[in-house]
Amino acid sequence: MSLLLIVYWGFAGLAVVAAGMCITRRSPVASALWLIVTLFCLAVLFTLLDAPFIGVLQVLVYAGAIMVLFLFVIMLLNLGRAGAGDMKGLVGAGIAALLGVALLVQLRGLAQAAPPDAIQLPPGTVAALQQQQGVVGAIAAPLFETYLVPFEITSLLLLAAVVGAVVLAKRKL
């Protein structure tokens, strides 16, 4: 087993364990911190999958910005100590576990999925492209050429989100 696979499975296992802890901790703050562990592990997995720029974005945007927003709201609303009512009862937990396992069984086919050979690039193509254009350039070039219109629409979406968040959260306009 190569070093790559050992590191990969180590962080993948940690991600899954932390995700499990995230949904079972009673305190919302503990849940948020375990989710941050999962997000960091996913950043490592992205880096191992030839996407270091996405890994950096994951840390900056998800672990950095979004989770801070979550923790801020949790502390603003003083929810740090959750009552016993946060978790559903035994029946609810059983249903949740059952549906989760059912979804997993359905998704099992995904693990064997492979794209048809006709559209597969030879191994190492993406890594070679990043060597040639740089890690950011390999994403930036198509982003600002092929995906320019979706990119601009994203800025509109973020503007709408900013305005919406202010309108919703403000006490009196």
Next chain:
Amino acid sequence: MLLGPSLAVSAVLFAIGTAGVLLRRNAIVIFMCIELMLNAVNLAFVAFAQQLGTNGQIIVFFVMAVAAAEAAVGLAIVLAVYRHKETVDLQHINLLKG
């Protein structure tokens, strides 16, 4: 080479996120579980991008932007609801229940 394992991990994380949404009552924790599901999908996108070109990574970029917008608006709604009802427990937020 890592496509199969990545898709398996992605499926497991997505299932955990779904179970979390069904298990919890706290609106904020349910939001975090939805973020977990989005991240599971991102992992699948990145894994496919390794074999099919960088387009998958660009989709992940857009997913992150949508997730950020969703978190901002969603948490603002939670804040507004809390101000009205003094709780974020979804059991007590049942105004639309017939």
